[in-house]
Amino acid sequence: MLRSHYKNNRFNKSDTPLDILNKRYAAGEITKEIYEQLKKDIGA
Structure with missing residues (x-):
């Protein structure tokens, strides 16, 4: 199920982790809290 969720072309191969x-x-x-933490984690 998770795999099919991400196969809907919402993400392109050229999307960066920040995108x-x-x-x-x-x-x-x-959530905003998770967003901010992940943003730090990827160095953005």
Whole structure:
């Protein structure tokens, strides 16, 4: 099920980790706290 969720072309091969993180936050998939922590983790 998780695999099919991410096969919907929402993410492109050219998306950076920050692009994906921003899309997940904008879609409401993650909280602001998680967003900020992941942003630090990827060095953005």
